[in-house]
Amino acid sequence: MRDGGRLAAAIEILEDLEKRRRPAQDALKDWGLGHRFAGSKDRNAIGNLVFDVLRRQSSLSAIMGSDTVRARVLAAYALTWNRGLAGLDAVLDPDDRHAPPALSPDERRALEAPALPGDAPDHVRANLPEWLIGSFRRALDDRLVAEGEALAARADVDLRVNTTKADRAAVLSALGPLDATPTPWSPIGVRVPVGEADAKAPHVVSEFAFKRGEFEVQDEGSQLASLIAAEGGATNVVDLCAGGGGKSLALAARLGPSVRIHAYDNDKRRFGDILDRIARAGTQTIEIVEPRGPDPLAPLDGTADLVVVDAPCTGTGTWRRRPDAKWRLAPGALATRLMQQDEVLDRAARLTRPGGRICYITCSLLPEENEDRLDAFLKRHPAFAVEDTAAFWQPVTGKPLPPHVGLAVGKGTGLRLSPYLTSTDGFFVCLLRHRG
Structure with missing residues (x-):
């Protein structure tokens, strides 16, 4: 395929996403099944263009003065892909029957001197959902636009x-x-x-x-969360929302052969290929706890030195990798996640022995899912206290804590990592100790 055909395909896929509000990977897969002539290089280029449009769709529309999918795709090709106006003219070839139509006068004017309008609001400049801008401002303050731009970049x-x-x-x-x-x-x-x-x-x-x-x-932010959780040691660990086992594997390597890690998830489908990963890693210290019966974790209540809560969340910190998710997220989904986070924290409290710790982790930047949840947890569970989590940064990394990464939580501190501050996905990490 020539680039003109790739542009047309990206427009078709993005229009389907606007109509059906489904994951971009599903739409890309369906397009590939219906267009088997497209080679792997073509599918890769089309997918990259689709995701690059989704990363910056608000600012691309503002630059073009148009909310159409076509306008966003043209702007992404010319600006994000650095093909420029001349490159765009070259691929919108009238002799290529697969290419979109040539530029209109308005489209040409917008791309001759591309710039955001001076009165563009912050949610447009940051390419963030307007309904969440208050939450992001709480978390990010005057870094809001810079953080949004970093969240809109591709992740290595x-x-x-x-x-x-x-x-x-x-x-x-x-x-x-x-x-x-x-x-x-x-x-x-x-x-x-x-x-x-x-x-x-x-x-x-x-x-x-x-x-x-x-x-x-494993994203570096997730690695750091695991290393901080392991700091101070543990011999009996519960990974309460284990999923595919990334943090269980990291903890197993860090804590050594004397640890016993109980990897649990309340939906066994989320385990994915965890058994293959355990075998490949060569660890003997991870035990899978299947979600069977009314409470499969009951025998572990009050025994855990460390409970890792990689809580279900909106995933706002992963939008570099899943840019379609930020436009599909709805207020009802956030409300559901807050309820689930409270439930999983309460379950973690029952598992933790006196003197033991909970490491609360989300891949979210929203304070509602992070410090707010812990403030509510401490009111329900006064036997727990937030540790000075920020103090673990230098022992783990060997480097000073960057500005703005540490934040006050209760009477202790937590960590908020982000693409802008730490070049990682967005993560929140906080340690709590059961005072007994």
Whole structure:
């Protein structure tokens, strides 16, 4: 396919998303099944363009003075992909029957001197849902637009070195052809650049180092959350919302062979390929607790040194990787998540022994899901207190805490990581101790 056909395909897919409000990956898959002539390079380029439009759809519309999907796609190709007006004219070739029509006079004027209107509101400049702008402002203050721009950028691929099988130097050497570099904060992290425009994302899971279990795909923010949770040690751990097991695996490597990690999720479908991941990592310390019976965790009540609560959340911190999700999120979904977070924290309290700890983690930037939930939890459970979580940053990373990452929670501190501040996904991390 030529780029004109790719532009037309992106327009078609994005129009389908506006009508059906479904995950972008589903729409891309359906388009590929219906257009089998498109090769993998074509599908990759179309997918990149679709996601780049979704990342900045508010500002692209404002620049073009139009809310149409076509206007956003044209602007993304010319501006985000740096093809410029000349490049866009070249692909809107009248002789290419698969290409969209040529630029209108209004479209041409907008792209000749592209700029946001001077009165564009912050939610447009930041490419964030208007109904959430108050929550983001609470969390991000005067960094709102800068954080929104960082959330709208492409995320590189982060890897966690499995230190029971390899060290970072060995993994960096193995992934040298992919231009891998150390992550800036995690001492066990490796970052692989994702590339720009129509570049194909690195397929790291095809590397032999991955097949040997020497690394796992895990955002640096998630790595840091796991390292902070493990700081201080533990021998009996419950991973209460384990999902695919990323944090269980990280904790197993960090805490060593004497730990016992009970990985639980109330929906067994979320476990995914956790058994394959455990086998590849070579760990013997993770036990799967299946969601069977009225309370499969009851035998562990009051025994856990550490309960990791990677709470269900809106995922606002992952919008670099899932930009379609920010436009599909609705107020009702947030309300549901707040209720689930309260429930899972209450369950964690019953599991924690006196003197034990809870590590509360979300991949959200919203204060309603983070410090607000812990304030409410402390009122329900006065035996718990927030620790000075920010104090763990330097022992874990070997570097001073960056400005604005630490925040007051209760009488202690938590951590708010973000693409702008730490070059990670957005994460909230806070430790609480059962005072007994």
